Amino acid sequence: MNTISPRPVDAVIAAAREFLGERLSTAQAVREQHGRGEDQTPPTLPDAVAFAETTEEVSRLLALCHHHGVPVTPFGAGTSLEGHVNPVRQGITLDLSRMTAIREVNPEDMDCLIEPGVTRHQLNDFLRDQGLFFPVDPGSHCTIGGMCATRASGTNAVRYGTIRENVLGLEVVLADGRVIETGSRARKAANGYDLTRLMIGSEGTLGVITRIRLRLHGIPEAMSAAVCQFPDLKSAVETVIATSQSGIPVARIELLDADMMEACVRFSKLEGYKPVTTLFLEFHGSHAAVAEQAAAVEAIAADYGGEGFAWATDAEERNRLWKARHDAYWAGLALKPGWRALTTDVCVPISRLAEALVGAKEEAEALGHTTCIVGHVGDGNFHQMVLFDPDDPEGLERAWEMDRRIVARGLALGGTCSGEHGVGLGKREFLEQEHGAEALAVMRGIKNSLDPKGILNPGKMFRN
Amino acid sequence: MNTISPRPVDAVIAAAREFLGERLSTAQAVREQHGRGEDQTPPTLPDAVAFAETTEEVSRLLALCHHHGVPVTPFGAGTSLEGHVNPVRQGITLDLSRMTAIREVNPEDMDCLIEPGVTRHQLNDFLRDQGLFFPVDPGSHCTIGGMCATRASGTNAVRYGTIRENVLGLEVVLADGRVIETGSRARKAANGYDLTRLMIGSEGTLGVITRIRLRLHGIPEAMSAAVCQFPDLKSAVETVIATSQSGIPVARIELLDADMMEACVRFSKLEGYKPVTTLFLEFHGSHAAVAEQAAAVEAIAADYGGEGFAWATDAEERNRLWKARHDAYWAGLALKPGWRALTTDVCVPISRLAEALVGAKEEAEALGHTTCIVGHVGDGNFHQMVLFDPDDPEGLERAWEMDRRIVARGLALGGTCSGEHGVGLGKREFLEQEHGAEALAVMRGIKNSLDPKGILNPGKMFRN
Incomplete structure (x- = not known):
């Protein structure tokens, strides 16, 4: 006999179809829609896309993928700028954008419980007539699950904090399908390791967020x-x-x-x-x-x-x-019709911000780049758009090189390689440089402890 | 020959004396000063107390203890109310109260870099003429290292956040003596797992904090x-x-x-x-x-x-x-001269606070307890002092029983077993109840990953 043994992912697809039905898609168009975010990384197609609607479905799917050792890449609105959603090792992309229920709003406590596919626009539209709002504003039409996964912030973090300060607790499905709840409804707690903050910014590598309890704020007078x-x-x-x-x-x-x-x-x-x-x-x-x-x-x-x-x-x-x-x-893109842009994301101590901005700008001009800067400067965070001609075969690589220079300068000034966009694929090389080998080893140890088979968003954050 | 093999701790003491000299003490009086905090737990004496003055000394001591499998209990000002500093498995108590340098103050960035033995009073005295202050105020004369370890907060967390929101980064010595830096000087970051927040509230079980970079605030007009x-x-x-x-x-x-x-x-x-x-x-x-x-x-x-x-x-x-x-x-203690008090620490959603307070008060009265309440009520956090007669052989146990009832009510109302005092010895039984077995297993996995020999503050947070 000369049979070809089935791939593990095929076993997952067959079993997941049992409970997801048509919400488990292998259609080329659907896979292409999940090949990358809004960044300039090369797309990769997943073997299938699962559109989960409940925590139980997420749990069953992860248990299957864990059993078969199949990679899982969580996907929200696909607005990542650092390659977070690219399924670089294929497998299953887990699309959470249909989990959009707003399950509770508690005006007295100024908190709410939502599913991860809710966008900040949807939430704020829902809250408006209760006099409440959710302040974290990264600008894009992202899901709040994605914001948690990437530790997003934006224009008014200077007053209201980032997503990190605005989450009370999470429901998370672990790599093997177990479900945990982190945090509590209490506004503060000294109750064991801060698993909520560990999950926030873990970029889908430690678990899949299925519910989020958010702090809300009163709409100002x-x-x-x-x-x-x-x-x-x-x-x-x-x-x-x-x-x-x-x-x-x-x-x-x-x-x-x-x-x-x-x-x-x-x-x-x-x-x-x-x-x-x-x-x-x-x-x-x-x-x-x-x-x-x-x-x-x-x-x-x-x-x-x-x-x-x-x-x-x-x-x-x-x-x-x-x-x-x-x-x-x-507006920046319109400076050069037909061109594209890389958007850098550096955050430095505010005392070094002028130096970072002037230095990055002068260096870009010396190298012949067209760049323009917006910054959440109350936090020392800025984005320098580096425009490039997609028809120039070296254009993208030259823009990446400029990005690397801007990040290196930020690190030298005591800053971080990412203020708010995350590590994903694009900043992996800087993570070790920023934290050192020992701290990175601690992160890897935690990753191994929570996801021993390495199925959760593999290839992200760490370089191997 | 009939020799007694030396205990591992004796090997540590001998080797540590080489670099600590008289700052490694086995004197009875010193050991007794480190037997417990300000709580009502039964004291235990460590085999020796090490007064470290540098990160390098902490690192060398931990490497030794790790090698020999000897427990290490970090100690700051000894103001714990939940048994954090009791060396329940003896070994070495690591007293950090002499690490009191304020290494940097950066007025433009409104941050500072301090050693863990600095108290909040010392820091605020130092900052006053620069127009800056550190807002977190747990009331006691605690060290800021201890505040980080226990995720402390206090009276003005409602406006300025807890210690969690006011730390930018840490230097931490790991169980085996390796030293890592977490966070960065940037005000916000999306740069990998949040090891800063993981260490904050880990109660000395994951590493020893040797430097702290704090956010500061302008003294209001x-x-x-x-x-x-x-x-x-x-x-x-x-x-x-x-x-x-x-x-x-x-x-x-x-x-x-x-x-x-x-x-x-x-x-x-x-x-x-x-x-x-x-x-x-x-x-x-x-x-x-x-x-x-x-x-x-x-x-x-x-x-x-x-x-x-x-x-x-x-x-x-x-x-x-x-x-x-x-x-x-x-003032509460003075209600019953000669009596002592247990101080409970529950935090509930604010919508349930009146119910929690009235219920706890009525229950205490029905059981014949004298209690009085103070609360950081903007956060839903309250402390109910339960007075007891130390000469009554059942007095302390009856007070503990009342404490357990108050916590159980808080949990039933969606709250946490500790708003700010931490888990230590006193709240271990509630931790699993609050988080569930799976979340606790995740915490244990992280503990094992960072401290595989279990030398760091053993017996705290987890029940075995």
Whole structure:
């Protein structure tokens, strides 16, 4: 006889079809939709895509994959910028985007219990008439499960913290299908190892998140947005540092460099603004508090040469400004029609931020790159878009090289290789450099303890 | 020949004396000082106490203990309330209280790097003239290393977070003497497993913390304290919930039940206050913001029957009120001269807080206990002092039984067995009940991965 022994993944597919039916797909189009996120990594196709709808299905699927040693790659909205969702060793992609139930909202406790496929837009639409909101805002249409997995943050982490500070607990399916609950409904706890925080940022390598208990916040009585323009990067950063030291609780403080501002003025028709380094700010609080905060920042900005400080409590004008900020990526791309961009993600101590920004910008110019910068500068985090011509055979590699230089500079300044996008495939080489071999060995030990067969999102975070 | 083979700990003592000299003590008095914390657990004496002064000494000592399989119990100021520092399997107690260097303060980044023996009082005295402060305030004269190890919080976690939210990174010596650094100087990061948060709250069972990088905060322009008295527990809790929902950023909101308030009025001579349920509050911000916040809370309190809302920006009056609050433990003890107290530590969802408090109080009264309550109620955390007569042979056991009932009620209401004091010896039986066997197995797996010989603070957190 000359039979070909079946692949382990085929055994998983056959068994999973028993309980998932048509929600276990091997269709080429579906597999292609799950080949990568929104990054520039080369796509890989999974053998099949499973659309789970319940914790029990996730548990059964993982137990099967564990038994057969088949890789599992969790997938939310596919907005990763670092290759998290690429099934680099094929196997099963576990799509959680249909797990969208909002199971509880507790207004008195200001918490809620949701499934991982809920997006932040869906949640905030649902919460609005209860006077509550979920503040973490990475900009993209990501799922909150994906935000937990990658330790996401965004524009208003400076006031409300990152996802890490806004999760009370999780339900997690372990590699072998066992289900645990981490945390509790209590606002704080000193009750054993912090498995919640261990799972947050573990990028699908330690377990699959199936429920999330989030902290919520009251919608502030008043919000205002402000814009202020500066002669150079340094003066804008000095303004941020002084604002931070003074304790003014700004809700958002975003920097756009001159190139990015020029792109936004053009793309979003921001009449009246100059193509110079610019801060976008937002203030939350009572009407009086918002006015007081804006006046205080205006005075600080003036000390550093900030001009044209303009603030608006009008929702329409505020939304116009923030839409322009959120469209910055598209505005940047429009600088070079047909080109694409790599988006770097470095976070440094704020005292080194001006040095990081000016250095990265000068280096990029010297190497002939078109780049533009947006930054969540209250946290020292910035993204430098490096544009490249996809028709130039060396374009992408040159952009990667520039990315590596920006990260190396950030690390040398005491920063991290990723402020909020995560490690995935793109930052693996920097992880050891940042933490050292011993700390990485501890991480690997934890990985081996929780996923001894290495089936959960293999190839991510660690280089082997 | 009839020799007695030397004990492993003797080999450690002999070798450690080589580099610690007289800082490795086997004196009875020193060992007795390290037999337990400030709790009611039975003391155990270590074989020796090592007073380390450098990371290298900690590393060498742990490598020795690891080699010989000798238990190591880290010790800071010895203020544990849950038996964390009792060397229940003897061996070496590692006293870190001499590692008191403040190595860096970075005003622009509002961070600092300290050694673990620094107390919060020392740090705040050092920071004051730079306009900065470290907010986490558990009340006791604890070391910040101990606060990290036990995930401490205290009165103003409601505004500034617990120690967890205020640590950027750690230096940790692993069980075998290897040294790792966790986190980075960046304010946020998505850079691999969160080893910082894993170590925080691990109670000395995963590694010994030798350096701590803390987030600092600007001393607010203005602070005011307020007191408001209520007809019952429920109306005070309703006031807390409404305040929280309204987004008023109170810095502290502490509840004292009628018995505790009576004790404080007597002990701290708080003339003019009634022995009824009372909230102590503190507001931080600009002068205008503090006034606005106080007025807003006063209006909410009035809706729930709060009377005599009095607030003071005067530092002397503010300090007098907070000293009374911090002396509440002694005031409670003074209710029964010669008696001692167990202090429970439960945290529940705030919507269940009134139920938890009223239930625990009624149960205690029915069982004939004298108890009084203080609570960090903005977080749903409360401590019920259960007084007992040390001359009554059953007194302590009856108090423990009451403690267990209070915890069981807290768990049934969706809370945690420890809001801030930790697990140690006292809460081990509840840890499995709270998290379930599978989550506890994950914790044990992590413990085994980092400390395969089980030398680090054995007998704590887990029951075997």
